[in-house]
Amino acid sequence: MPERDHLYLRLAVDLVILTVRDDVLQVLTITRANKPFRGQAALPGGFLREGEDLVGAAVRELHEETGLDGRGLHLEQVEAYGDPDRDPRGRIVSVAYLAMMPNLPLPTAGSDASTAGWTPVAQAAGLAFDHDHILADAVERARTRLEFTTLATAFCGADFTIGDLRNVYEVVWGQRLDPRNFNRKVLGTEGFVEPTGGKRMPEVGRPAALYRAGGATRLNPPILRTDRHG
Amino acid sequence: MPERDHLYLRLAVDLVILTVRDDVLQVLTITRANKPFRGQAALPGGFLREGEDLVGAAVRELHEETGLDGRGLHLEQVEAYGDPDRDPRGRIVSVAYLAMMPNLPLPTAGSDASTAGWTPVAQAAGLAFDHDHILADAVERARTRLEFTTLATAFCGADFTIGDLRNVYEVVWGQRLDPRNFNRKVLGTEGFVEPTGGKRMPEVGRPAALYRAGGATRLNPPILRTDRHG
DNA sequence: CATAATTATTGTCAGTCTGACGGTAATGCG
DNA sequence: CGCATTACCGTCAGACTGACAATAATTATG
Numbered sequence: 001m002p003e004r005d006h007l008y009l010r011l012a013v014d015l016v017i018l019t020v021r022d023d024v025l026q027v028l029t030i031t032r033a034n035k036p037f038r039g040q041a042a043l044p045g046g047f048l049r050e051g052e053d054l055v056g057a058a059v060r061e062l063h064e065e066t067g068l069d070g071r072g073l074h075l076e077q078v079e080a081y082g083d084p085d086r087d088p089r090g091r092i093v094s095v096a097y098l099a100m101m102p103n104l105p106l107p108t109a110g111s112d113a114s115t116a117g118w119t120p121v122a123q124a125a126g127l128a129f130d131h132d133h134i135l136a137d138a139v140e141r142a143r144t145r146l147e148f149t150t151l152a153t154a155f156c157g158a159d160f161t162i163g164d165l166r167n168v169y170e171v172v173w174g175q176r177l178d179p180r181n182f183n184r185k186v187l188g189t190e191g192f193v194e195p196t197g198g199k200r201m202p203e204v205g206r207p208a209a210l211y212r213a214g215g216a217t218r219l220n221p222p223i224l225r226t227d228r229h230g
Numbered sequence: 231m232p233e234r235d236h237l238y239l240r241l242a243v244d245l246v247i248l249t250v251r252d253d254v255l256q257v258l259t260i261t262r263a264n265k266p267f268r269g270q271a272a273l274p275g276g277f278l279r280e281g282e283d284l285v286g287a288a289v290r291e292l293h294e295e296t297g298l299d300g301r302g303l304h305l306e307q308v309e310a311y312g313d314p315d316r317d318p319r320g321r322i323v324s325v326a327y328l329a330m331m332p333n334l335p336l337p338t339a340g341s342d343a344s345t346a347g348w349t350p351v352a353q354a355a356g357l358a359f360d361h362d363h364i365l366a367d368a369v370e371r372a373r374t375r376l377e378f379t380t381l382a383t384a385f386c387g388a389d390f391t392i393g394d395l396r397n398v399y400e401v402v403w404g405q406r407l408d409p410r411n412f413n414r415k416v417l418g419t420e421g422f423v424e425p426t427g428g429k430r431m432p433e434v435g436r437p438a439a440l441y442r443a444g445g446a447t448r449l450n451p452p453i454l455r456t457d458r459h460g
Numbered sequence: 461c462a463t464a465a466t467t468a469t470t471g472t473c474a475g476t477c478t479g480a481c482g483g484t485a486a487t488g489c490g
Numbered sequence: 491c492g493c494a495t496t497a498c499c500g501t502c503a504g505a506c507t508g509a510c511a512a513t514a515a516t517t518a519t520g
Contacts, residue, residue: 005277006277007240007279007280009241010239011239011312047236047237048237049235049237050314051314052237052314053313053314054323077309077310079307079310080284080309080310080325082241082283082284082325083283084280084281084283091280093241093278093284161497162497162498163496163497178480178481179498180498181478181479181480183497183498183499184478184499184500185477185478202487202496202497203488203496204487204488204489204494204495204496205488205494205495206485206486206487206495207497208496208497208498209497220454221454222454224452392468393467393468408508409467409468409469410470410509410510410511411509413468414471415506431516431517432466432467432468432517433517434466434518435465435467435517436466436467436469436514437467437516438467438468439468439469451506454507
């Protein structure tokens with residue numbers, strides 16, 4: 001029953017897919033093929049369709065625009081953005097989702113997928129729409145997630161070393177951590193990681209023990225950043 | 231430029247206004263005057279209008295439906311809810327906002343405001359739409375906010391005692407806290423509260439010193455609940 | 461007016477967690 | 491075999507927390 005003074009609008013879902021590549025936090029971006037902002041970098045995303053759930057739309061758009069299968073990803077809602085002027089195409093409210101994934105090569109096949117690529121977060125200024133703002137919020141959320149959950153393992157492959165995991169924290173937080181204290185904390189937290197028994201040989205030096213993600217999802221007590229933001 | 235296969239929908243903003251009354255956490259509800267769910271309790275809220283911001287819509291709806299002036303409130307977005315079947319009137323995505331306020335009498339004057347009232351959260355099952363779900367998420371968010379921010383003071387009036395503040399924590403968290411440890415923690419946290427110099431006489435017993443909210447917003451270190459949820 | 465009852469506030473003490481940092485272990489290379 | 495390199499273990503002091511004892515300031519009561 002449409003009524004007067006009820007605003008009808010479109011709802012978009014935008015995705016912030018983060019990974020750690022080359023010791024740098026990177027975000028999945030696409031190059032826009034259509035106007036507005038044609039040719040400019042943007043977060044992958046698109047419009048909600050009939051009968052579709054918000055996460056459903058997120059998974060579909062992720063697949064359409066990057067070829068990735070988001071069904072295994074931990075998609076987490078960040079926030080809804082509803083500024084009236086945020087999109088020149090008209091009134092569009094966007095819901096942002098965040099996911100963290102290991103450093104995998106992007107599928108090159110597929111239609112629109114060819115325009116998808118990784119961009120270092122530090123150099124990702126100038127995205128289309130209000131995507132700079134969305135990205136900043138999502139990265140802050142990711143940093144907080146590392147404090148209170150075991151999601152850092154989502155940045156790693158199936159098997160990883162404690163050093164790999166520490167590197168994730170250092171890259172995402174942008175600060176060095178003491179390896180000895182970090183080891184103590186991770187190994188002392190029940191269910192954070194469990195040893196696989198395997199080892200990995202570095203180019204030079206002592207081999208490192210391999211671990212996989214444990215069953216725990218929450219860190220209690222958390223790993224708090226010393227330098228708290230404003 | 232409307233296109234095929236772009237879904238047009240309405241966007242609602244729903245409000246979870248919490249307070250502590252009679253040592254119980256209560257939520258502001260209205261009785262629905264229109265179908266669907268006519269006569270049933272629901273969270274205050276309504277549709278986004280043209281040119282309106284999300285928080286703008288939240289403040290306006292709060293005023294229209296309860297007579298409260300939300301401009302002084304700390305309105306915080308909880309989440310967007312987009313299940314296709316969540317509203318029988320059609321496709322409506324809702325963005326929920328959370329606020330905490332002191333125990334003030336509701337304005338009785340005003341048009342729709344007469345139907346607004348406080349409901350204990352523990353007895354708030356059976357709300358219209360998916361508002362039970364929204365309420366549960368918002369309450370959990372409020373509990374977390376008490377751990378990491380100074381927002382508990384938002385539940386108190388301008389002047390309050392440490393006991394008042396502790397009562398807020400106990401009611402919102404649903405667990406008893408040691409008064410001595412709580413005092414130490416609050417007074418030891420820079421900028422949480424500052425003394426007014428005044429005192430309040432209880433019916434019987436030693437008078438309590440009065441405080442007002444300090445300048446800090448974040449608690450570092452936080453006041454973690456011992457019993458962490460799943 | 462003394463004493464009890466009640467509420468507020470300060471203090472103590474052991475256990476835990478963290479940050480800082482020294483030392484040891486296991487590999488490859490010359 | 492010694493050396494560089496990376497991984498890992500141990501120690502210690504300070505901070506914070508949870509549990510509990512003791513004191514302070516008021517009203518009620520005999």
